[in-house]
Amino acid sequence: MRPLFSITTLAILLMPLAAIAGTDYTVSQKGKKFRPSEISINVGDSIIFVNDDKTRHNVYSKSTGLEFKIKKQKPGDRNTISFDRAGAAEVRCAIHPKMKLVITISE
Numbered sequence: 001m002r003p004l005f006s007i008t009t010l011a012i013l014l015m016p017l018a019a020i021a022g023t024d025y026t027v028s029q030k031g032k033k034f035r036p037s038e039i040s041i042n043v044g045d046s047i048i049f050v051n052d053d054k055t056r057h058n059v060y061s062k063s064t065g066l067e068f069k070i071k072k073q074k075p076g077d078r079n080t081i082s083f084d085r086a087g088a089a090e091v092r093c094a095i096h097p098k099m100k101l102v103i104t105i106s107e
Contacts, residue, residue: 022082026083027101028052029059029073033094034091034101042106046082051075063087 010047022044030052041047049059053072059079060069066089070079083089083105091101
């Protein structure tokens with residue numbers, strides 16, 4: 001009976017760590033578009049930007065408090081960006097200005 005108690009106790013103690021780690025979401029870049037073009041996530045979650053296109057991309061956000069820049073991303077590259085605060089991030093590609101992604105990050 002003791003091992004069951006230990007496993008249960010360990011699982012309860014690790015639950016907050018799973019919440020801190022967050023969830024990974026994938027955003028594809030294909031046809032010079034972000035897919036999906038809008039996504040809602042939670043603080044602590046991450047977006048994996050995957051270049052599924054045949055051209056390079058330069059993904060960035062200038063949204064206050066949610067700024068990031070992925071330099072030239074070659075076809076097949078994957079880059080992960082984590083979000084540690086709530087807000088809305090508008091994501092663009094410096095090479096293809098019509099590409100737009102809106103990320104809504106909730107507490």
